[in-house]
Amino acid sequence: MHVKPNHTFEPKIVAFVCTWCTYAGADLAGTARLQYPANTRVVKFPCTGRIDPVFILRAFQKGADGVLVSGCHPGDCHYMAGNFHARRRFAAFRALLDFIGVDLQRLQFSWVSAAEGGKWVEVATELTERVRALGPMREFKELEAQEQWSGAIDSPELQEAYEAVGNI
Amino acid sequence: MNTTAQQLDTTAIAPAVYATITDAICREAEKALESGAVAAVVGWQAGRRQGTAMPAIVTTPADTDKLIFSPACVNNLALYLSKAKKEIRARGKIAIVVKGCDLKALVGLMGENQLKRADIHVIGVVCPGVRGTSEPLAKKCRECTVHTPEGADVTVGTLPELPHFTPAESEELARLEAMTPAERWSFWKEHFARCIRCYACRQVCPFCYCEQCLCDRNRPQAVETTPRPAGNMAWHIVRAMHLAGRCAGCAECERACPMDIPLNLLNRKMAKELKELYGHEAGFEVKEKGPLAEYRENDDQSFIK
Ligand code: SF4
Ligand code: SF4
Ligand code: SF4
Numbered sequence: 148m149h150v151k152p153n154h155t156f157e158p159k160i161v162a163f164v165c166t167w168c169t170y171a172g173a174d175l176a177g178t179a180r181l182q183y184p185a186n187t188r189v190v191k192f193p194c195t196g197r198i199d200p201v202f203i204l205r206a207f208q209k210g211a212d213g214v215l216v217s218g219c220h221p222g223d224c225h226y227m228a229g230n231f232h233a234r235r236r237f238a239a240f241r242a243l244l245d246f247i248g249v250d251l252q253r254l255q256f257s258w259v260s261a262a263e264g265g266k267w268v269e270v271a272t273e274l275t276e277r278v279r280a281l282g283p284m285r286e287f288k289e290l291e292a293q294e295q296w297s298g299a300i301d302s303p304e305l306q307e308a309y310e311a312v313g314n315i
Numbered sequence: 316m317n318t319t320a321q322q323l324d325t326t327a328i329a330p331a332v333y334a335t336i337t338d339a340i341c342r343e344a345e346k347a348l349e350s351g352a353v354a355a356v357v358g359w360q361a362g363r364r365q366g367t368a369m370p371a372i373v374t375t376p377a378d379t380d381k382l383i384f385s386p387a388c389v390n391n392l393a394l395y396l397s398k399a400k401k402e403i404r405a406r407g408k409i410a411i412v413v414k415g416c417d418l419k420a421l422v423g424l425m426g427e428n429q430l431k432r433a434d435i436h437v438i439g440v441v442c443p444g445v446r447g448t449s450e451p452l453a454k455k456c457r458e459c460t461v462h463t464p465e466g467a468d469v470t471v472g473t474l475p476e477l478p479h480f481t482p483a484e485s486e487e488l489a490r491l492e493a494m495t496p497a498e499r500w501s502f503w504k505e506h507f508a509r510c511i512r513c514y515a516c517r518q519v520c521p522f523c524y525c526e527q528c529l530c531d532r533n534r535p536q537a538v539e540t541t542p543r544p545a546g547n548m549a550w551h552i553v554r555a556m557h558l559a560g561r562c563a564g565c566a567e568c569e570r571a572c573p574m575d576i577p578l579n580l581l582n583r584k585m586a587k588e589l590k591e592l593y594g595h596e597a598g599f600e601v602k603e604k605g606p607l608a609e610y611r612e613n614d615d616q617s618f619i620k
Contacts (some may be wrong), residue, residue, distance in 0.1 A: 180477050199531070200556055201537045212348070223611065231610035234619065239607060241618060242588040245557055246491070246554060246581070248500025257620040270620055286500055290545040293508070304509065304575065 158212040158278040160187045162271065163196045163202060165230075168219035168260045175264035183268040184275040187215065194218070196229025196253075200240040203254065207287045213253045213278035215271065220258040230258070252277055253284055328386070328443045332475050336384040336440055340412055343438050344379040347410045354407035354438050359388040359397050370395065372403065383413070384472075386446045389453065391521060391565040393420035398429050399524040401439070410436040414445070415461030419563035419598025420521040422466075423503040426602045427561070429524065439467025441474050442521035448570055455566040455579065458482040465599075488583055507551050512542040516554070516568035516578055522561050529553060551581070559585040560606040564599045 164170045169192050176183065192198050195218030206214050216237065224230040237256055245251055255274045259267045278284075320617055344356040360371035360381045368387035372395070373379055392411055395403050403409065413421060417441060423429045441463050444456035457480035464470060491499055517523045517530075530538045538553055539546025554568075564586060566579040589595050592615065595606035 199537075200551055201549075204552055205537060208545055208549060221616070222491065228610065231612065231614070232608075234614055234616055235607055235610055238592055238615065238618065239585065239588060240556060241614050242592075243552060243555055243559070243581075243585060246499065246584050247548075248496045248498070250496055255620060256618060287545065287548075288503075290504070290548055293544040308573075 155285060156279065158186050158275055158283070159210055160213045160271070160275055160278065161206040161211040161238060162187050162189045162215040162217065163195075163198045163206075164189055164191060164259075165198075165218040165225075166191050166193055166214075167225040168223060168258075169217040169267065171261035172259040172263045172267045172301055176267045177264075179264050181264055181268045183272045186275045187271045187314060194224065194226050195233035196224075196226065198233060199261065200236060203240070207249070207253075207284060208291065210288065212281075212284040213255070213274050215255045215257065215274050217257045217259045217267075217270065229240035249286065250281065250284075252281060320614055328475060328477070331442055332472070333385050336472040337382070340382050340384055340438060340440070341379050343469055343471060344410060344412075345375060345376045347436055347438075348373070348376045348379060352408065353410040355403070356382070356410040356412070356438075357392045357403070358382040358412040358438075359384065359390065359392070361385075362387065366419075374406075384412070386444070389445045389567075389570060390413075391417045391420055391519075391563075391567045393417050393424060393563075394519065394567075395522040395567075396421065396430055396435065397521050397524040398423055399526075400545035404434075408436060410433055410438055412438045412440060413467065414440050414442040414460065414465060415459065415464040416442075416563060416565045418464040418467065419461065420565055422598045422601055423561055423563050424521060427456055427522075432601070437464075437467040437469075439464035439470040440504070441470060443475055443477060449575075452480065453566065453570075454484045455564060456480075458485055484580065484583060487577070488580055488587075491580065491584075495510055503551070504548070506576045507547045508544045510547040510551070510576060511574060512540065512543060512547065513573060515571040515573065518574075519567045519571040520558070521563070521565075529557075542548060551576075551578075554578075554584055555581040558582060560589045560595055561597055562586060 164173065173189060198216055203214050218230045218233060219225065221230060241251055241254065255270065257270045259270060340358060344358060347353045348356060356373045358371050359368045359381055362369045368383060368389055370390050370392055371382060373382060392413065396409065396411060425432055429593060444452050447453035462474050462562055491502065517528065518568065538549040562582040564582060569578040572578060586597065589606045593606040
C-alpha cells in the first residue's frame with residue numbers, strides 16, 4: 148500500500164522557462180524517460196525576455212521554496228537578444244533580492260537548449276536537492292500570514308508624530 | 316531660537332550664500348520671461364510657514380521676485396517636467412531651477428524621451444546643501460558629488476567652503492551589506508511593515524511617470540495593493556527594480572515618505588550594483604538606453620548555470 152509521506156518536507160519548485168529552448172529540453176527529458184524529482188512545476192514563456200522579475204517574486208509569495216529560470220544559451224535566442232536582456236535584468240534582480248535578505252541559493256538561473264534533456268534533469272535535480280536541504284522558504288510565508296502593519300496605535304513613531312503636530 | 320535657525324546654524328553655511336543665489340535666480344528668471352524666451356519658470360517660493368519652501372510656477376516677470384533659494388528648497392522640480400505633468404509642458408518652453416542632484420533627474424528624463432533639451436532653459440544652482448526632514452543637512456548632501464551642476468544654460472552661485480561631513484548613508488549601506496541575509500531581511504521587514512501604501516514616494520519621483528502603475532493593476536494582480544506586509548514587500552522590491560539604473564538619487568521618495576522608510580538606501584544600493592556590473596551611472600549624460608535596456612554579449616553570467 149502506498150503511504151503518503153506527509154511528514155517529510157517536499158520543496159515546491161517553480162520553473163519559468165522559454166518555449167524555444169528549455170521547454171523543448173524539458174520535453175526531451177520526458178520523451179527520453181529521464182527521471183528527475185517531481186517537485187518542479189514548469190511555466191512556459193515565449194522568451195526569457197518576457198520573464199518579469201515580478202513573476203519570481205510572485206512565485207515566492209505564493210509558496211514556492213525555490214525558483215528556476217531557464218532559457219536559450221547566449222546566441223541561440225529565438226528572438227536574437229531576449230536572453231541577453233534577461234541576463235542583465237536577472238543580475239540586477241539577484242543583487243536586489245540579496246540586499247533585501249532573500250537566500251539566493253533558492254533562485255537558480257540556467258541556459259538549457261532543446262537538445263539538453265540531460266542538463267535540464269541535472270539543473271532541476273540539483274535545485275530540488277539544495278532546497279530540500281535548506282527547508283521551506285519561511286520568509287514570504289510569514290509575511291503572507293501577517294495581517295497587520297507593525298505601526299500599532301501606541302507605537303513610538305505615531306506618538307512622535309502626534310507630538311510633532313501638537314508643537315507646530 | 317526657533318528650530319529653523321538652529322538647523323541653519325548646524326549646516327554652518329552662511330545665510331548670505333543662499334541670499335546671493337536667490338537674487339541671481341530672480342534676475343535670470345526675469346530676463347528669461349521678459350525676453351519671451353520661456354513661457355514659465357519652475358522654481359521655489361517661500362512656504363506659508365517660516366523657514367519652509369514650496370514649488371512655484373511663475374509666468375510673469377513681475378512675479379519673479381517671489382522666487383527663492385534656501386536650505387528648505389528640497390523639492391526636485393524635475394518632477395514638473397515629466398510627461399505626467401502635461402499641463403505645464405503645454406505652455407511652451409519652460410525654465411527650471413535645479414540643484415545638481417535635480418539636474419541628474421532632468422538628464423535621465425531626456426534620455427528616456429520625456430523631455431527635449433531644446434524645450435527647456437536650465438537655471439543651475441551651485442548648491443551648498445539642503446535640509447533633511449529630521450536632520451540639519453539632508454543625508455544625500457553629506458556625500459554630494461554634484462554641488463555644481465554641469466551643462467545648465469546658466470549657473471548661479473559659488474560654492475562656499477563646506478564643512479567635512481560623515482557620509483552617513485554610505486556608512487549605513489556598508490553596515491547593511493556586512494549583515495547576513497537573515498539580518499537584512501528582518502531590517503527591511505520591520506521598515507516595510509510600516510508602509511501605509513500612500514504612494515507619496517511614487518508621486519514625488521520624476522521617474523515614476525507611468526500612466527498606469529503595475530502596482531495599481533488588479534487584473535492580473537502582480538502586487539497586492541493593500542498595506543499588508545506581503546504586498547508591501549512586493550511593492551518595495553518592484554519600486555527599487557523599476558528605478559534601478561534610472562534613479563537620480565534625489566532622495567525625494569525618502570523625504571516624502573511619512574513613515575520614515577529609508578528608501579534611498581535601496582536606490583543607492585542598486586545604483587552601486589549597476590555601476591559595478593555595467594559601469595553605468597545615471598544622470599551624467601543623456602543616454603538613449605539605460606543599463607537594463609541594453610546588453611553586451613560578454614556580460615557577466617557567472618551566476619547562470
Ligand atoms: S545632493 Fe548636492 S546638489 Fe543635491 S541638494 Fe544636496 S548638496 Fe545640493
Ligand atoms: S527613486 Fe527617489 S531618489 Fe530616485 S529619482 Fe525617484 S524620488 Fe529621486
Ligand atoms: S511614501 Fe512611504 S509609506 Fe508611502 S507608499 Fe512610499 S514607502 Fe510606503
